[in-house]
Amino acid sequence: MLKFLEISCHKATELVEKKINFSLSWKESLSLHYHQKACVVCKYYEDQNIMLEQWIQQIEEQYEMKNSISEAEVEALIEKILNEKK
Numbered sequence: 347m348l349k350f351l352e353i354s355c356h357k358a359t360e361l362v363e364k365k366i367n368f369s370l371s372w373k374e375s376l377s378l379h380y381h382q383k384a385c386v387v388c389k390y391y392e393d394q395n396i397m398l399e400q401w402i403q404q405i406e407e408q409y410e411m412k413n414s415i416s417e418a419e420v421e422a423l424i425e426k427i428l429n430e431k432k
Contacts (some may be wrong), residue, residue: 351377358388362395 351373353361361370361378370378382389405423409415 351380353377353381355381355385355388358382358385359391362388362392365392366395366399 358378358381361374364370364374365378382392
């Protein structure tokens with residue numbers, strides 16, 4: 347039925363990455379949506395990607411506000427990231 351919209355997980359991750367910086371075409375957007383309805387892992391990947399982008403944006407905003415970051419803040423960020431991986 348919708349064979350022309352079927353994409354692989356590899357293609358879905360490419361579209362998720364593209365979606366961050368660019369607009370997807372209607373076919374790409376529909377294909378990604380259709381794929382994520384069937385593939386929970388790819389949906390989870392996009393959710394994780396969104397979270398990472400938000401963290402990066404927060405760090406960039408903090409950096410811009412302070413215009414520099416101390417050694418203690420760098421170490422705290424590294425520790426936070428490492429603890430999140432566990």
